Amino acid sequence: MEDLYREAIIRRYQTPSNRREIDGANAEGFSQNPLCGDEIRIRARVTDDLIEDAGFAARGCSISQASADMMADAIRGKTLAEVAELADSFRQLMTEEVETVPPALEELAVLRSVKKFPVRIKCALLPWDTLRAALDARS
Amino acid sequence: MSMTDLRTRKADFPILQREVNGKPLVYLDSAATSQKPRVVLDALDDYYQRYNANVHRGIYRLAEEATAGYEGARKKIADFIGASEPAEVIFVRNTTEAINLVAYSWGRANIKAGDEIVLTEMEHHSNLIPWIMLAEQTGAVLRHIPFSLETGELDMDAARKLITDRTKLVSFVHMSNVLGTINPAVELADLAHAHGALVLIDGAQSVPHLGVQVADLHCDFLAFSGHKMLGPTGIGVLWAPRKILEEMPPFMGGGEMIAQVFLDRATYNEIPWKFEAGTPNIADAIGWGVAVDYLAGIGMADIRAHEIELTEYAIERLSEETDVTLFGPRDARKKGGVVAFNLGDVHSHDVAAVLDNEGVCIRVGHHCCQPMMRKLDIAGTARASFYLYNDNEDIDRLVTALASVRRIFG
Numbered sequence: 001m002e003d004l005y006r007e008a009i010i011r012r013y014q015t016p017s018n019r020r021e022i023d024g025a026n027a028e029g030f031s032q033n034p035l036c037g038d039e040i041r042i043r044a045r046v047t048d049d050l051i052e053d054a055g056f057a058a059r060g061c062s063i064s065q066a067s068a069d070m071m072a073d074a075i076r077g078k079t080l081a082e083v084a085e086l087a088d089s090f091r092q093l094m095t096e097e098v099e100t101v102p103p104a105l106e107e108l109a110v111l112r113s114v115k116k117f118p119v120r121i122k123c124a125l126l127p128w129d130t131l132r133a134a135l136d137a138r139s
Numbered sequence: 140m141s142m143t144d145l146r147t148r149k150a151d152f153p154i155l156q157r158e159v160n161g162k163p164l165v166y167l168d169s170a171a172t173s174q175k176p177r178v179v180l181d182a183l184d185d186y187y188q189r190y191n192a193n194v195h196r197g198i199y200r201l202a203e204e205a206t207a208g209y210e211g212a213r214k215k216i217a218d219f220i221g222a223s224e225p226a227e228v229i230f231v232r233n234t235t236e237a238i239n240l241v242a243y244s245w246g247r248a249n250i251k252a253g254d255e256i257v258l259t260e261m262e263h264h265s266n267l268i269p270w271i272m273l274a275e276q277t278g279a280v281l282r283h284i285p286f287s288l289e290t291g292e293l294d295m296d297a298a299r300k301l302i303t304d305r306t307k308l309v310s311f312v313h314m315s316n317v318l319g320t321i322n323p324a325v326e327l328a329d330l331a332h333a334h335g336a337l338v339l340i341d342g343a344q345s346v347p348h349l350g351v352q353v354a355d356l357h358c359d360f361l362a363f364s365g366h367k368m369l370g371p372t373g374i375g376v377l378w379a380p381r382k383i384l385e386e387m388p389p390f391m392g393g394g395e396m397i398a399q400v401f402l403d404r405a406t407y408n409e410i411p412w413k414f415e416a417g418t419p420n421i422a423d424a425i426g427w428g429v430a431v432d433y434l435a436g437i438g439m440a441d442i443r444a445h446e447i448e449l450t451e452y453a454i455e456r457l458s459e460e461t462d463v464t465l466f467g468p469r470d471a472r473k474k475g476g477v478v479a480f481n482l483g484d485v486h487s488h489d490v491a492a493v494l495d496n497e498g499v500c501i502r503v504g505h506h507c508c509q510p511m512m513r514k515l516d517i518a519g520t521a522r523a524s525f526y527l528y529n530d531n532e533d534i535d536r537l538v539t540a541l542a543s544v545r546r547i548f549g
Contacts, residue, residue, distance in 0.1 A: 036487075036503075036504040038486075
């Protein structure tokens, strides 16, 4: 069981640092996982091409919330192009065998433990899909 | 039912002998689907090995045997629910299809703009969506009887106000798949009839557990599934009285459901075949018939009594845990063998994942009842549900496994 619930995941879930409102947020995405009814809202403040800050509000399981919390840290200070690339890399990380992990995803790589539990992969990806929707809606 | 009897019953179900993650399987998800006794599995095998043929057409021994098996199953199920004749038992895929059959056939012939359909707030999506779709197409209005957050029971005062002369149909779940609540079917049906409305009962949870007799329910339609009552998946029933079925137009068109066919017109077969277009699910109907024999052999009253004991024990054990929140009626006599709960603020999917590691299978999430979850203001619940093959030890294993959840999320 410790395979799925690594300490790093539980810590992020129980004491998130990005479960908060974002001042001057100008990008917002909302998603629902129809399978479990989980809901997540991602908000970000984007200036020019840069994600200055991001946070989330959610009703969800430990996997989706830990993923959201780590994601907010990983994308802060990155350009939109970099974030799009990270989103692709994270999806690859979660669905394929990947040799090298991009430095920005080092912490998120812990979520690979979820791969043994296929129904939960969607939980890990939900925040990233929501982020993409938020940024797409903006442009 | 004595414990000795129970142990024998458990042995009848091959799947209950398996291990998960090195631990003996504890199956507490019969409200989603039940396990199958060996006699049902053998009946499926026997059909395919010895007398697989299409029904109602072939002029040879195998086809006669297949037809006798299929129609024999219909009679067994008719007897099981106390239908006045087998022709009132229409085979469909499942409860959902039975409700859709009514919505498409009866609904499109009888519902027009402004007519009202009364449902409840505790419906499974299968008894919400067909009516939402019908209302979208016809302009009918949907009304919902609320339930009490405290008791998990329907507000009958509200029901008396919501059911009026504008009401054309009252459709409700007999036993909630989440709260376990057993709704006052007769009271609701009589109320509906007093206003000239018809009554559909979703019996997916009640028929497998309560010993339902259609005459006792005062309803006009009863929908239920085989797989929740020891039968195979892919087979269910819509029951309705002959008069109503004969007045209804066919649902799906094709072979079997016809009398005479011309290039541009057709006349239709008698009930029940009028509603059974195409080759039916022969094997699974036969398997379900055997399941019904098995249930009748034990006796539905004994099964119900056993499940009340299990539910009482589960409520008692879970109530001792201070971080467990229970949903639905606390009186096991007022509910079916279903106990929904949450553990602290741990998400139900996290609870289920840890329990699975301990070999305990429960259902979690919204249970296809999103409007109910919204009303309860929760994302979902964990749910343990019982059947004749469960015992107190299964519930002990569940409670013990909750400690593992606390270890990780505490």
